[in-house]
Amino acid sequence: MQTTIPSTSAILSSLLRADFTTQWRNRRSVILVVLVPVVILISWKGLVEKLGGTFVLSNCITIGLNAIGLMGYSNAIARDRDKGVFQRLRVAPIPSWSIMASRLLVQLAMILIVTTAVFVTGFYFDKISLSPVGYLLGFIAAFVGGTVYLALGQAIVGLIKNPETVNAVTRLTYFIFIMIGMFGELGMLGHELGEVVRWSPYGTVKRLLSASMDPHTWSQDTTLYLLATIGYTIGFTTLGIKWFKWNTR
Amino acid sequence: MDNLLKRSVLQVEELDIFYGSFQAVRNVSFDVKAGEIFGLLGPNGAGKTSTLSAIEGLLKPQSGNITVAGFSIKDKPLHVRANLGVQLQATSFQPELSIVEILKLYAGIHAVEMNDEKLKAILANIKLEDAGSKRFGQLSGGQQQRVSLVIAMIHEPRLLLLDEPTSGLDPQSRRQLWERMEALREKDHGIVLTTHSMEEAEAVCDRIAIIDHGQIINIDTPAALIEKHRNDPEVIGASRKGKITLEDVFIGLTGKAIRS
Numbered sequence: 001m002q003t004t005i006p007s008t009s010a011i012l013s014s015l016l017r018a019d020f021t022t023q024w025r026n027r028r029s030v031i032l033v034v035l036v037p038v039v040i041l042i043s044w045k046g047l048v049e050k051l052g053g054t055f056v057l058s059n060c061i062t063i064g065l066n067a068i069g070l071m072g073y074s075n076a077i078a079r080d081r082d083k084g085v086f087q088r089l090r091v092a093p094i095p096s097w098s099i100m101a102s103r104l105l106v107q108l109a110m111i112l113i114v115t116t117a118v119f120v121t122g123f124y125f126d127k128i129s130l131s132p133v134g135y136l137l138g139f140i141a142a143f144v145g146g147t148v149y150l151a152l153g154q155a156i157v158g159l160i161k162n163p164e165t166v167n168a169v170t171r172l173t174y175f176i177f178i179m180i181g182m183f184g185e186l187g188m189l190g191h192e193l194g195e196v197v198r199w200s201p202y203g204t205v206k207r208l209l210s211a212s213m214d215p216h217t218w219s220q221d222t223t224l225y226l227l228a229t230i231g232y233t234i235g236f237t238t239l240g241i242k243w244f245k246w247n248t249r
Numbered sequence: 250m251d252n253l254l255k256r257s258v259l260q261v262e263e264l265d266i267f268y269g270s271f272q273a274v275r276n277v278s279f280d281v282k283a284g285e286i287f288g289l290l291g292p293n294g295a296g297k298t299s300t301l302s303a304i305e306g307l308l309k310p311q312s313g314n315i316t317v318a319g320f321s322i323k324d325k326p327l328h329v330r331a332n333l334g335v336q337l338q339a340t341s342f343q344p345e346l347s348i349v350e351i352l353k354l355y356a357g358i359h360a361v362e363m364n365d366e367k368l369k370a371i372l373a374n375i376k377l378e379d380a381g382s383k384r385f386g387q388l389s390g391g392q393q394q395r396v397s398l399v400i401a402m403i404h405e406p407r408l409l410l411l412d413e414p415t416s417g418l419d420p421q422s423r424r425q426l427w428e429r430m431e432a433l434r435e436k437d438h439g440i441v442l443t444t445h446s447m448e449e450a451e452a453v454c455d456r457i458a459i460i461d462h463g464q465i466i467n468i469d470t471p472a473a474l475i476e477k478h479r480n481d482p483e484v485i486g487a488s489r490k491g492k493i494t495l496e497d498v499f500i501g502l503t504g505k506a507i508r509s
Contacts, residue, residue, distance in 0.1 A: 003331050
């Protein structure tokens with residue numbers, strides 16, 4: 001009897017079909033992830049003139065990226081690990097990385113959906129329009145920025161085994177990021193805390209997004225924000241991989 | 250059927266597993282032949298699940314060799330898993346997926362062609378013709394076990410590992426599972442079964458290894474184990490009805506103390 005090892009493309013195609021189906025069945029939580037930045041965007045209509053279109057869009061996309069990485073991804077991983085879903089997959093003849101790669105590809109699709117929803121809402125409700133290059137770079141920056149929060153979610157799931165504790169910690173982190181991030185960006189928390197927010201994962205991603213949507217404003221500082229964003233991703237990913245256990249026992 | 254003439258589908262040699270400084274498995278060696286149901290029995294924490302986890306590749310042993318269908322787990326882990334069907338003790342499937350979707354997923358990752366006809370046949374075989382669109386969590390314990398078993402067997406593996414497959418099942422479901430195991434044995438699949446039910450081990454296992462404190466303390470057929478130990482004072486002391494059973498031998502060999 002011959003031993004058949006499935007091809008990587010066949011493995012990924014099967015895993016992706018299952019993971020996208022799972023995401024589709026959880027569409028209520030997907031809608032919530034999309035709704036939060038969209039509602040903020042609509043409610044900030046009066047601030048567009050004062051703060052600028054890219055400021056408002058970048059803030060809203062950053063909030064959406066936070067929700068994807070911290071609320072969606074990390075909780076799904078924690079739950080499936082606790083239920084033994086990963087262990088069941090890992091006894092199949094597939095490399096372990098393919099299980100996570102499939103999960104992450106689904107989250108990249110979520111980033112695409114959130115960013116598109118924010119751009120469309122911004123265009124129709126807040127009358128914010130960008131150049132085609134601005135939209136394109138905005139999407140690229142959203143993917144780069146989104147990886148920070150996915151990596152942070154991975155680090156939290158690596159550090160904490162209990163899915164309920166993961167849920168509580170990610171909610172708290174999400175709340176801290178969006179509240180301190182948003183108020184800090186609006187200059188309401190004073191200079192020192194404003195500087196902390198500026199170089200936090202919230203501030204660097206938000207500024208990277210903002211400059212990408214309006215490429216003329218790209219400066220040396222933006223390059224530093226990009227490097228900081230990449231640095232955060234590498235740091236969180238390293239911790240996430242180092243600490244991560246496939247089971248909770 | 251003479252199992253001695255059959256080829257080994259699993260060879261475990263001098264396996265040692267540590268969790269930190271605690272040694273969970275000590276120098277464990279055994280083999281399982283094609284068409285054999287091999288029982289791995291032991292009290293809680295004896296090292297059964299650790300041994301199975303090492304065979305499954307979920308746990309890296311500190312020393313020893315494991316070979317499945319001629320492939321070493323160190324050199325060809327994917328080949329080992331391609332020849333392995335596993336029903337884990339604490340296992341689940343994505344709760345959002347239907348039974349049909351789960352079957353398609355596991356067929357896909359084992360490179361097994363799956364079409365509607367084949368799906369129908371599989372569901373009919375496990376008497377779940379009308380449950381294809383149900384979620385795994387909506388099935389009864391017995392139905393879940395049948396689905397788990399059919400998924401473990403979806404790629405016709407040469408070796409099947411069943412970790413306490415009948416725990417929590419009613420007598421009908423348990424009997425049905427035994428019949429399925431026996432049918433697989435007839436098709437020359439090797440099966441490793443862990444169980445706390447001595448009745449089950451006696452009913453279906455061709456050979457049994459009793460493991461305690463990480464060490465195998467005896468390997469033989471159920472009948473031979475009973476015969477060998479029927480006059481041991483500990484076994485006689487454990488006997489409750491005068492007649493020596495496998496459970497008496499088990500308690501005689503591993504002690505009466507409750508393990509955590």
